[in-house]
Amino acid sequence: MRYRPFAKTGLYVSEICLGTMTFGGKGFWQAVGDLQLPAVEALVGASLDAGVNFIDTADVYSEGESERLLGQALKSLNRPREQLVIATKVRGRTGPGVNQVGLSRGHIHASIDASLKRLNLDYVDLYQVHGVDKETPLEETVRALDDLVRVGKVRYVGYSNFPAWQTMKALAIADANKQARFVSAQMYYSIAGRDIEREVVPLALDQNLAILPWSPLAGGLLSGKFDANKQGPAGARRSGFDFPPVDHGRLPGVLDALRQVSQETGLSVARIALAWVLTRPFVTSVIIGAKNPDQLADNLAASDVTLTAAQIAHLDAASALPSEYPGWMVDRQNHEPRTANRS
Numbered sequence: 007m008r009y010r011p012f013a014k015t016g017l018y019v020s021e022i023c024l025g026t027m028t029f030g031g032k033g034f035w036q037a038v039g040d041l042q043l044p045a046v047e048a049l050v051g052a053s054l055d056a057g058v059n060f061i062d063t064a065d066v067y068s069e070g071e072s073e074r075l076l077g078q079a080l081k082s083l084n085r086p087r088e089q090l091v092i093a094t095k096v097r098g099r100t101g102p103g104v105n106q107v108g109l110s111r112g113h114i115h116a117s118i119d120a121s122l123k124r125l126n127l128d129y130v131d132l133y134q135v136h137g138v139d140k141e142t143p144l145e146e147t148v149r150a151l152d153d154l155v156r157v158g159k160v161r162y163v164g165y166s167n168f169p170a171w172q173t174m175k176a177l178a179i180a181d182a183n184k185q186a187r188f189v190s191a192q193m194y195y196s197i198a199g200r201d202i203e204r205e206v207v208p209l210a211l212d213q214n215l216a217i218l219p220w221s222p223l224a225g226g227l228l229s230g231k232f233d234a235n236k237q238g239p240a241g242a243r244r245s246g247f248d249f250p251p252v253d254h255g256r257l258p259g260v261l262d263a264l265r266q267v268s269q270e271t272g273l274s275v276a277r278i279a280l281a282w283v284l285t286r287p288f289v290t291s292v293i294i295g296a297k298n299p300d301q302l303a304d305n306l307a308a309s310d311v312t313l314t315a316a317q318i319a320h321l322d323a324a325s326a327l328p329s330e331y332p333g334w335m336v337d338r339q340n341h342e343p344r345t346a347n348r349s
């Protein structure tokens with residue numbers, strides 16, 4: 007396992023992060039996975055043994071069961087706390103009340119306490135807002151997150167699923183008030199969905215944010231068992247839950263390119279798709295999902311893959327985003343060094 011610096015913090019994380027959305031199987035989340043304690047212990051234990059130090063969960067996954075099972079597994083595996091980097095999230099609905107959702111001061115304070123209790127931890131390393139809350143002022147959210155850092159319940163704060171402009175606004179608020187600023191962006195990114203390259207990646211590079219791709223196999227669509235019409239085996243998550251959305255025009259070419267590289271290397275399609283994400287220089291740690299030990303082993307081994315320059319170029323070309331305004335105008339106006347325009 008390789009480790010990468012976590013943005014401009016003093017922390018290092020494994021380049022593969024274990025996602026825990028398949029733990030618990032409660033309510034809506036049954037469709038994603040319903041692993042219970044023995045299976046959870048096996049996956050978490052195998053990940054730690056492979057050198058993973060970074061684990062991602064959320065208060066809403068399986069209505070809190072994902073955090074609870076992870077907490078139980080960590081307790082029984084009994085690894086030193088300081089060797090673990092545990093991330094969780096807040097924003098989703100956690101109860102029927104009007105205030106049991108969103109990013110208000112009250113919900114953030116109540117939610118971190120509930121998460122720490124379920125996880126059986128004194129602090130989390132990374133606390134992420136799970137998405138935009140259009141009704142709470144960003145000033146209130148940033149201040150509430152800063153409170154949590156100051157009292158030691160949270161080491162770092164990050165975000166997920168924000169547009170670039172709102173991220174920049176939150177960073178500016180934090181900077182102006184000397185409050186904890188976001189250090190990471192957990193965003194959907196896969197070889198079939200490179201949208202963040204337009205606005206989020208340039209922002210992250212400029213503002214020193216760690217990018218943590220979620221659903222790197224597009225929910226299993228890029229694991230090799232689905233065709234270009236999104237037909238796959240019964241029981242696979244993507245067969246019943248068509249998420250995240252993908253561009254249908256580019257998907258056949260992406261799947262073809264993955265299969266070609268898979269045949270060339272003798273490695274699974276899933277491993278190639280993950281290895282491609284790891285070639286992106288802006289990615290800090292890719293958040294994998296697995297339903298069983300075989301999938302986990304396949305995905306962890308992506309860290310050992312070295313794609314050739316030709317293979318990377320082939321995969322890049324098959325998955326490239328179409329040019330879009332204002333990007334094409336920015337490129338057009340900046341394609342020559344300034345010294346070339348001396349008149």
Ligand SMILES: NC(=O)c1ccc[n+]([C@@H]2O[C@H](COP(=O)([O-])OP(=O)(O)OC[C@H]3O[C@@H](n4cnc5c(N)ncnc54)[C@H](OP(=O)(O)O)[C@@H]3O)[C@@H](O)[C@H]2O)c1
Nearest residue numbers: 025026027220221222223224225226229242243276295304
């Ligand atoms: N911040 C957010 O809004 C957000 C959203 C989504 C996810 N996440 C995070 O990202 C993590 C990963 O997301 P994800 O589970 O959607 O990741 P993913 O890698 O896109 O999909 C994982 C699923 O693909 C299938 N799969 C995985 N490896 C495979 C392999 N080697 N061979 C064949 N099939 C394989 C399994 O489902 P089947 O066996 O059913 O096909 C598995 O559950 C989550 O656990 C969570 O921590 C965050």
